[in-house]
Amino acid sequence: MIRLIVALFLLATPVAAEEIVSGLSQSQVAINANFDGSAILIYGAATRTSPPPDWPLLQVIITVEGPSSPLIVRHKERVAGIWINQGAVEMEDAPSFYAVATTGDLSDILSKSEDDHYAITVEHSLRAVDSASDTLNPKDYVAAAQRIRTVSDAYRLDRNSVLLLQQSLFRTEVTLPANLIEGIYKVRIFLTRGGKVIDMQESQINVQKAGLERFLFNLAQQQPLIYGLVSLLLAGLAGWGASEAFRRLRF
Numbered sequence: 645m646i647r648l649i650v651a652l653f654l655l656a657t658p659v660a661a662e663e664i665v666s667g668l669s670q671s672q673v674a675i676n677a678n679f680d681g682s683a684i685l686i687y688g689a690a691t692r693t694s695p696p697p698d699w700p701l702l703q704v705i706i707t708v709e710g711p712s713s714p715l716i717v718r719h720k721e722r723v724a725g726i727w728i729n730q731g732a733v734e735m736e737d738a739p740s741f742y743a744v745a746t747t748g749d750l751s752d753i754l755s756k757s758e759d760d761h762y763a764i765t766v767e768h769s770l771r772a773v774d775s776a777s778d779t780l781n782p783k784d785y786v787a788a789a790q791r792i793r794t795v796s797d798a799y800r801l802d803r804n805s806v807l808l809l810q811q812s813l814f815r816t817e818v819t820l821p822a823n824l825i826e827g828i829y830k831v832r833i834f835l836t837r838g839g840k841v842i843d844m845q846e847s848q849i850n851v852q853k854a855g856l857e858r859f860l861f862n863l864a865q866q867q868p869l870i871y872g873l874v875s876l877l878l879a880g881l882a883g884w885g886a887s888e889a890f891r892r893l894r895f
Contacts (some may be wrong), residue, residue: 645694662690662702664833664845671847673820673829674854681822684708684849686745687815696811700838703746703753703804704814705764706832709740710751711827712769717785733785737768740825741798742766745805745816753838762841764834766790766799797821824851 666688672683683862685705696702715738744752750765759765770786793799798821806816820829829849835842 653734654838659671660836661842662692662696662835665691666845666847668831668847668849671849673824673849673851675824675826675851676854679822679881680826682820682824684818684820684831685815686818686831686833687811687813688833690843692812697837700810702811703748704808705750705754705834705836706745706806706816706818706819707764707830707831707832708741708743708818709739709832710869711784711825711829712737714738715789717789719785720786733782735786735789737769738789739769739799740827741820741829742769742793742854743800743802743818745802745818747804747806747808749815753836753858754834754841758836758841762834763846764832765832766794766801770809782889800856815846820849820851826852828845 666686669687670682673684686708690696690702705721715735717733717735720727721730744750744765750759754764759768763769767786767790770789790799802816802818806814808814829851831847831849833845835844
């Protein structure tokens, strides 16, 4: 009887029919004086324990999210010729970078309920937690923050940029901008069918300063007094050198 119950339980337990196997072209990014951005290749496949359904088709969504920090968005209005603050909203977690790459339009391959659950789109990564204005909807501030960072290419949505072959193999390339900040960049891959997420995998890209930039950053953070003195010394030497060069050119 016990064996029969166990067997029935195993048969009733759903087994994941499709799972993600993926990789990154690089998991470490070094920022130095010549750094002008980095292209990360994200690739993988959907492995199966049973034949895939003919419909709905498999879709892939890939997100790359940079380190988050609080962000205050202010609303200004012109009063008597002077621009003054009329309200502000604080975002609890605003990613410094957020890219979404897909095999199609998000509205076609991802349901709203799944987006609410997994926080895939940029809108769900920006959360308004405190409002200093009662006259405007905090969602307007969230939209403004998203619009500003989209214009600066910090936030982007690349539709149809994920290449999917034979409903199994996928690849895309995400370009990280030159003005990266240090930290862990989270890469998430979602497989969807009919708007539902059937599997998700997460990996990381470690972005750090390297060489002289790393040394100066550590010195400024760990020994600010020494960093300040060295900066003053270098500024003085640079001024003296320019003065001497100008004096010699005159004579």
